[in-house]
Amino acid sequence: MLFSSRYSTFLLLVILAVATAAYRINMYSPTNNIIQSPNDQREYRSITLENGLQVILVSDSEADKAAASLAVNVGSGDDPSGRQGLAHFLEHMLFLGTEPYPDPGEYQDFISKHGGNHNAFTAHDVTNYFFEIDNSALADALNRFAPFFISPTFDKNYVEREKNAVNAEYTSKSKDDGRRIYSAEKQAMNPEHPYAQFATGSLETLEDRPDSLIRDELIAFYQQHYSANEMKLALIGNYDLDTLENWVKEKFSAIPKRDVAVKAPRPDLYIKDQLPLDLQIEPIKELRQLKLTFPMPESLSQYPYKPLQIISHLLGHEGEGSLLALFKKRGWAEGLSAGRGVSTPWESTLSVQVQLTMIGLYRIDEITAAVFAYIDLLKAGLQDPEFIKRIYNEQHQLAELAFANQEKSKAGHYAIRLTNNLRHVPPNQVIYADYQWLTPAPDILKPYLDQLDAKNLVRVLIAPEVETNMLDPWYDTKMMLRPAFIKTETATKEPMLRPEYKVQLALPSANPFIPESFSLTDAQAQTVPKTLIDQQGLRLWYYPEQEFRLPKAKVFINLHNQDVADNAKDRIIAQLFSHSVNEIISSYTYPAYVAGLNYQLHASGRGIELSMSGYHDKLDVLLDKIVETMASLTAENVSEEEFKRYQAQLKRRLENQLKAKPYERTVSELRRWLRNPSFSQEELITVLDTVTLDDVLAFNERLKRSLYVDIYVHGTLEPDAAKSISDVLLNAYQPSGERISPAKVSKVPNTLGSNQYLQSIDQQHPDTAASLYIQGQQFDATSSDEGMTSDKARAHYALLAQILSSPYYQWLRTEKKLGYIVSASPFPQNAVPGLVFIVQSPTTDTNGILSETELFFNDFNQQLAELTLEEFEDHKQGLISRLTSKKKNMAEKVGHFWHNIEVNRLTFDTNEAIAAEVETIELADIQKLFTSSVIEKKDPRLLFSHSINAPEVNDKSAWKDLTQVNKADLEKL
Known part of the structure; x- marks a missing residue:
């Protein structure tokens, strides 16, 4: 979904226009005519x-x-x-x-x-296949992909x-709203x-x-549509352009060019004579x-002017x-978004x-009237040349800043973006098109503004309380569809929105958060974060970013409180408390979001967490407002x-x-059980009803007295700027508490022969789901068994998961047809290693999932015995990789350190240390671990199972009731 953006003062825009334009002219370095960011040092080439x-x-x-x-x-x-889903089936x-x-x-x-x-997706007018892999394996991967x-x-x-897998994908989402x-x-x-x-x-x-045999239709559809001239390819690698080009010619030239028929003209997406419509839907x-x-007309061809984006903004x-x-002031709404929905080359x-x-x-007519009152303002503004110029200049400046300071993303994500853009824009615009904002002539916007009319509307009301009279044919969704009479002032000749409400509406004013300073720190480079302050109740970490030289920063502030834990x-x-603060400042902080400065304030298992990221200019202004609002929360504010x-x-x-x-429920319940302390949704709902506003206000005062603060400042900020952030906290709070460690991990009881525990989850869904967790106690970090450290243990279990994940998927999903959702992966909790096997199936129950999983374990034991040393080394290097x-950008680097x-x-080397341990593992070590942990069941197991009737497993004697285990008595890892 596209979300809206915002604006700033005209004078500031003029200043920025001059500064940013000069910045661009000197720093653009197009390669092969492809416009790229001055911060992008990659080389590009377009070929056909x-x-x-x-x-x-x-x-x-x-x-x-x-x-x-x-x-x-x-x-x-x-x-x-009559063959709905054929394109999707072909993708599979x-x-x-x-x-x-x-x-x-x-x-x-x-x-x-x-x-x-790797993965793929089928959309309305495109199917995209993609993968990401180690550079050294790219050529061989292309041999398999082409x-x-x-x-x-x-x-x-x-x-x-x-x-069956396609059908399982369908049924798995049958209760997804x-x-x-x-x-x-x-x-x-x-x-x-077709839509x-x-x-x-x-x-x-x-x-x-x-x-009509389905295989014949698959082949016919493939031969009809899969033509080279109907395809776009993006290839990214650590090889020179000539090498990449040669590989493409060598491996993809054999794709046939077929005589693909020109697609027939489409009917209107909606029957115009039937609009407006009211649709009511009952969710789960x-x-x-609302x-x-x-x-609307198609908008992809108008990408330089982005008409739907500006209207959505x-x-x-x-x-x-x-x-x-x-709407918030009236108590009518909690949120609002606007954006493009359907977007094809035709509509x-x-x-x-x-x-x-x-x-x-119960105010939807008034809300609808308010939207049309705002549309009247919007239309007037977008027909005013001066307003158009101001609003587009601001969007242009913000986009130019984003483009000039563009960071790398994951290679796979970037490749998808390039192929998607290449379908709609010339090759030289494939990167820049997303950032281009040209000021349009009014006639470019008019076809879109004309469609913002009450006679051209589908109004959808989604609520448990709505009246329904029919079922959607594919998901049995309760619904009602009928002609609508949209009450507008034009239609009724009388005010639909009270005048005192209408006068509160206004188009966006100047944005005070557009950055003006783009300074970069000269602080000495560091390999890891260092503490600038380490005192009772407060610790300030600082890392001056010298690798990604952008005028940005990321700040984390953790307010630890023992009561919350x-x-x-x-x-x-x-x-x-967090929600109240967010609501009070939402209108103030929204322009900061538009200008590329974001924040999040939320509760955690240890207290309150505040994070901020974006351009560092004005970050202090935003922080002051947030902390001031937190510290001064009273009944006058809420x-x-x-x-x-x-x-x-x-x-x-x-x-x-x-x-x-x-499957999400089973994994959530598994995580909750392992964490100590932790609380179920049912427990939280029960206590929620007892909480008062006075409790929240009293908590704010308690927070000021009983607090430990951890702060991490990362970016192109000077040390003094980092210290000023801690000063803001110290002016509002008096931290004097002790740091709180993350929740402990409960040690699953492990008496041999009685170390399997089951918990059932009752839920109305036709599929059965099971998450089988094996806790890695064979190399307990607290024991001296073979001198194993936690890093070594996690390395062993992670490598075992690396080797068995693909065979498990193939066995249960492809061969046994159990379901669409199948996975096996490492499941470390804090430093405690483990494995988790997840299946959601429309065709079998918990016993069936368990039975096939055990059959897989026995079969895989033989596969592991026959694994060659070369294959084993490939797996090791894949995991190490x-x-x-x-780290491709500042955000990834920050995440690792934080x-x-x-x-x-505080050695900041978790992944590196585990990778070093992986390097030392022998094949015999993994074979021994699998035999001991999985085949001989020396590691304890938890099984969280979901189905409509929450069935028990067949062998009741082998599985104990997890609800009878007192977590308070368990050792905490």
């Missing part, structure tokens, strides 16, 4: 092969990971009639064998061995198996339009029929939302004078979404009525967590 495949090559001499993404101009919108099938590499697990296994990851588009096998056996609401919204669309069709696929839509979760959707503004500010939609309070649920009621109070709304909002969020996907992957500070590992 003889078969029509268009390619962007990226040579990155600093990268340790390579990536590729290939986008095909075909998606679910091209599914044949390409992973399951090619002529050079027929083994269906070979591609995934190769990527995993070499420190990589045949997807040249010679897939469409093995008959796996066609039948993979239909996002998917259910999306499907219901399609019922309001023109049924002749209105079911896209995932099911056993019903993909079944063999007397006159406690969700109340969504106003306007069909204005409608979705959250500062003073905004719709959201009015677009623009939506305004309002997160309603219970009061707002120890009891459920204070956890809830801390959440309500009314009893507002507090009740915040309380209801938190209760709804906690209740909705109990309706998460089955993941652990020691080069994690070490949080766990108090």
Whole structure:
């Protein structure tokens, strides 16, 4: 979803325009005419092969990971009639064998061995395949990737198996409100339009029929649409451009160029004579939302002017004078967003979404009227040349700042972005198009503004309380669709919005947070953070960024409070305190967000956490406001009525967590049980009802007296600027407490023969989910067994997971058809190692999942015995690569250091130390560990299982009831 942005004063914009333009002119270094950021030292080249495949090559001499993404101009919108989901099914099938590499697990296994990851997605008009891998393995990865588009096998056996995986993906989301609401919204669309069709696929839509075998249709669809000239490829690696180009020509030139038919003209997305429409949808979760959707002309071709983005920016503004500010003041809404929805080369939609309070649920006509009152302001502004110039200048300056200070992202993500952009913009604009803001002539905006009309509206109301009279055909979503009479002043000839409300609406004013200073620190470089202050109750860490020389900073502030760590009621109070502060300052801080300065304030298991990131100029101004509001929170700032709304909002969020996907619930309950202390959603909901506003205000006073503060400042700031941040905290609080360690990890009881524990979760969902956790006690860090350290233990279990993850996925998902969601991975909790095996299945129960998992363990024991030393070394290097992957940007570097500070590992070498231990492991060590831990079950197990009736496992004697274990009596690791 696209969210809105904001603006600043005209004088400041003029100053910035001069400064930034000069900065750009001197620093741009286009390669092969591709416009790139002055902060981007990579080399680019655009080529087109003889078969029509268009390619962007990226040579990155600093990268340790390579990536590729290939986008095909075909998606679910091209599914044949009656074969919904065929494009998606085809996407699945390409992973399951090619002529050079027929083994269906070979591609995934190769990527995993070499420190990589892979995936694909099918959208309405595009299918994208991508991977990321160690640089050294790029050529061999391409050898396996290119045949997807040249010679897939469409093995008959796996066609039948993979239909079940597609169906499992469909059923796994049958209770997901996002998917259910999306499907219901399609019922309001023109049924002749491809977008209105079911896209995932099911056993019903993909079944063999007397006159139509699904494998034949897959091959026909592939041959019809998978043509080189309908594809875009991006390739990124630590190789020179000539090498990358030669590989592309060598490996992708065999993709056939087919005679692809020009796509037929499309009907309108909505039948215009039927608009406006009212659609009511009943969700599963406690969700109340009003969504106003306007069909629009296509906007992709207008990327230099971004018409829908500018409209969304204005409608979705959250500062003073905004719709959201009015709605919050009236108690009607908790949030609002605006942005582009459908976006294809043929059409677009623009939506305004309002997160309603219970009061707002019964004010939808007034809310709708307010939106149209704001649209009137917006239209007037965007027809005024001076306003257009001001608003676009500000967007232009903010975008230029972002472009000039662009940082690297993960290679795989970047490759996807390049292929997506290449579908819609010229090669030389493939990077810059996202940042380009040209001031449009009024006639460019007019076609879009004209569609912001009450007669061109689909109004969707989502709430448990709505009236319904029909079911969506694919997800059984309860809904009602009917013609709408949108009450506007034009239609009724009378005021729909009270004048005192209307005068509170205004277009955004100047943005005071646009940065003016771009200074960089001259502080001496450091290898790790150092303390500038270490005193009773406070520790200040500082790291001057010299590698990523950008005018940015990241600040973490942890306010530790023992009461929050120890009891459920204070956890809830801390959440309500944070929420109250956020609400008070939301209008003030929104312009900072627009200007690239973000903050988050929330409760944690140890107290309150505040983080800030972005341009360092004005960071002190924002911090002053946040801390001042925290320290001065009183009943004058928060009314009893507002507090009740915040309380209801938190209760709804906690209740909705109990309706998460089955596998998510099992993992959440597993984490909660392992952490000590921790509290269930049910416990938190119970105490929530007892908390008062006086409790929250009293907590603020307690916080001032009983507190430990950990601060970390990272960026191009001087040491004095870092110290000034601690001064702000010291002026508001008197920290004198002790640092609180992260929650301990409960040691699962491990009496041989009685070390398996089961907890069932009852939830209304047709799938069964199970998370089997094996706690790594074979190399307990507290024992002297073989002198194993925690790092060594974590290294062993992580390497074991690295080796078995791909075979487990292939066995249970591809071979046994248990479900779409299958994974095996390391599951360290703090420094305690472990493994977790997760399955969500529409076809079997807990016993079936356990049975197949045990069969896999026995089979894998033999696979491990036959593993070659070469294969073992590949796995080792793949894991080491993941652990020691080069930090691509400041955010990754900050995250690494802050994690070490949080766990108090002040050598700052967690990943490096584990990687060093991996290097020393022999194959025999892993074989021994698997036998002992998994086959002989010397490591204890926890099984969290979900199904509608929460069934027990067959062998009750082997599994103990986890609810009967008293966590208070357990040793804490």
